[in-house]
Amino acid sequence: xxxxxxxxxxxxxxxxxxxxxxxxxxxxxxxxxxxxxxxxxxxxxxxxxxxxxxxxxxxxxxxxxxxxxxxxxxxxxxxxxxxxxxxxxxxxxxxxxxxxxxxxxxxxxxxxxxxxxxxxxxxxxxxxxxxxxxxxxxxxxxxxxxxxxxxxxxxxxxxxxxxxxxxxxxxxxxxxxxxxxxxxxxxxxxxxxxxxxxxxxxxxxxxxxxxxxxxxxxxxxxxxxxxxxxxxxxxxxxxxxxxxxxxxxxxxxxxxxxxxxxxxxxxxxxxxxxxxxxxxxxxxxxxxxxxxxxxxxxxxxxxxxxxxxxxxxxxxxxxxxxxxxxxxxxxxxxxxxxxxxxxxxxxxxxxxxxx
Numbered sequence: 448x449x450x451x452x453x454x455x456x457x458x459x460x461x462x463x464x465x466x467x468x469x470x471x472x473x474x475x476x477x478x479x480x481x482x483x484x485x486x487x488x489x490x491x492x493x494x495x496x497x498x499x500x501x502x503x504x505x506x507x508x509x510x511x512x513x514x515x516x517x518x519x520x521x522x523x524x525x526x527x528x529x530x531x532x533x534x535x536x537x538x539x540x541x542x543x544x545x546x547x548x549x550x551x552x553x554x555x556x557x558x559x560x561x562x563x564x565x566x567x568x569x570x571x572x573x574x575x576x577x578x579x580x581x582x583x584x585x586x587x588x589x590x591x592x593x594x595x596x597x598x599x600x601x602x603x604x605x606x607x608x609x610x611x612x613x614x615x616x617x618x619x620x621x622x623x624x625x626x627x628x629x630x631x632x633x634x635x636x637x638x639x640x641x642x643x644x645x646x647x648x649x650x651x652x653x654x655x656x657x658x659x660x661x662x663x664x665x666x667x668x669x670x671x672x673x674x675x676x677x678x679x680x681x682x683x684x685x686x687x688x689x690x691x692x693x694x695x696x697x698x699x700x701x702x703x704x705x706x707x708x709x710x711x712x713x714x715x716x717x718x719x720x721x722x723x724x725x726x727x728x729x730x731x732x733x734x735x736x737x738x739x740x741x742x743x744x745x746x747x748x749x750x751x752x753x754x755x756x757x758x759x760x761x762x763x764x765x766x767x768x769x770x771x772x773x774x775x776x777x778x779x780x781x782x783x784x785x786x787x788x789x790x791x792x793x794x795x796x797x798x799x800x801x802x
Contacts, residue, residue, distance in 0.1 A: 479575065480672070480713040480734070485529035486514050489780060490556050491541060504535075504557040504565050517572035529575040531674050533780060535562065538586060542780075543579075544676065545586035545643050549660045559668070566669040575671035577713065578664055582657050582701075583677040584643040587629075592644050596630045605650050608636035608683070619680075619689045638680050638688055648682050648697050658704040665709040672713030673705070675733065679718045690724060698732040715774055722763050722773075730769035738764055738773040746777060746788055749799045 494506030516524045534543030537551040552562050569576050585592055595603040610625065613634045618624040625634040626641040637644045646653050664670045682693035698716070705712050714733040718725050722740045744760035747753075764773050777785045777799055789795040 478713070478734075479711065480529070483529040483575065484527045485531050485575075485577065486525060486527035487531050487533075487779065489533045490535060490553075491533075491543075501555050503555070504552070504561040508561075508565050508568050511568055511572055511574065515572050515574050517574075528573055529577065529671075530569065531577040532579060534579045534581055536581075539588050540586075540642075544581050545584070545588070546581050547586045547589045549656075550663055562668055570669075575713075576669075577672045577674050577715070578668075578670050579676060580660065580664065580673040581676045582646065582660070583680050584637065584639065584645045587637075587642045587644055592635075596628045596635070606647055606653055607644050608647050610634045610636075616686050624688065636683070638683075639677070645680070645683075648693070654697065654700060657701055661701070661705050662708050665705070665712055671711070672709075672715070672734075675701075675714060675716045678716040678728075678733070679720065679724075690718075690720075690727065695727060695732060698728065702731075702733050722760070722767060725773075726767060729772065735772045735774045737779070738775055740764075741773070741775055742777055745775070745799060746785065749795050750789060 488507065489502070490504065490507060491502045493502040494510045495502050496506035496509055497503065512524060514525050514527050514530060534546065535553055535556055536543065536546045537548035537553050538544070538546050543553060552559050556562075566576055587593075591603040591606055594601045595607050598604070609628075611633055613625045613627075616624065618638055622638075624636055624638050626637055627633075628635055635644050648654060661673065664673070678698060679689045679694065681697050682691040684691040684693060702714055705714055713735075715735045715737065716728065716733040718728055718736050719739055722738070725736050725738075728736055741760050741764055744757045748755075748757040765771055778788070785799055786796055789799065
């Protein structure tokens with residue numbers, strides 16, 4: 448099977464072979480994801496099976512052989528043995544990161560049966576499937592938020608964060624984070640934008656919901672794990688809206704629940720920051736995290752032809768990250784595509800893919 452050359456979307460989760468368990472996680476060190484190459488799929492733009500102009504789950508099924516045909520002797524596929532799906536739950540937006548129903552497949556993509564067929568066909572080819580689980584926030588169109596905004600006595604009220612007046616505090620990148628309620632002069636917290644109100648992880652009911660959502664996708668839908676969006680922002684502490692101390696016990700609790708539900712499930716988190724900032728998320732929370740600093744160093748080396756920054760970046764990851772549980776990648780859906788960054792140079796793109 449030929450090596451993956453479409454690694455602009457690839458993630459390789461790395462684990463050491465030396466120990467019986469990944470340090471502190473209770474997870475076998477040579478779990479399936481320790482040698483997997485994962486292809487990043489935005490279903491909406493991947494393949495349209497019914498001519499409505501929108502990529503869908505049946506289209507992805509039709510093109511699974513492009514990713515991996517399940518035959519190690521062929522050389523027409525990419526050779527990836529895992530796919531990471533951007534959000535597939537019901538959402539009013541094209542990207543799906545503002546969820547209105549965590550237990551329903553996005554209708555533009557198909558049905559629950561279509562999703563289960565995808566799982567069966569992927570597994571038949573030896574492909575594991577991760578889904579993007581968006582727990583930091585919901586959509587402002589979610590019934591929970593609508594009820595909470597309309598009624599201060601709503602049972603969903605404490606699922607979100609409220610203040611009587613705007614405190615005038617800015618977010619981690621200087622953005623607005625407090626927005627006027629659609630029903631009153633009160634303000635609600637949303638670290639990304641007004642259409643994505645943050646959930647309140649100090650509320651035990653919210654944490655129970657996250658475990659139930661994980662259970663649904665693992666047991667009912669059969670997925671093999673999760674990419675967890677924006678985990679650095681799960682908990683706020685005053686003006687600290689990233690890496691707050693309360694984040695780590697929340698992730699530890701969620702990861703433990705996932706392992707109890709499905710011991711072989713893989714969890715990978717988005718902590719968009721330096722290697723040093725990533726270290727507090729180890730050793731006993733999620734299985735792995737994307738190595739953004741390593742990704743930048745890889746592309747810089749390919750772009751400039753100099754590995755001056757590459758070696759120190761990788762040595763730091765190898766030296767400091769417990770169990771070497773970091774996930775190398777090049778670029779994701781929030782960033783400029785690799786080929787664009789490299790000016791359309793196929794030779795450089797192939798070189799980048801070798802990482």
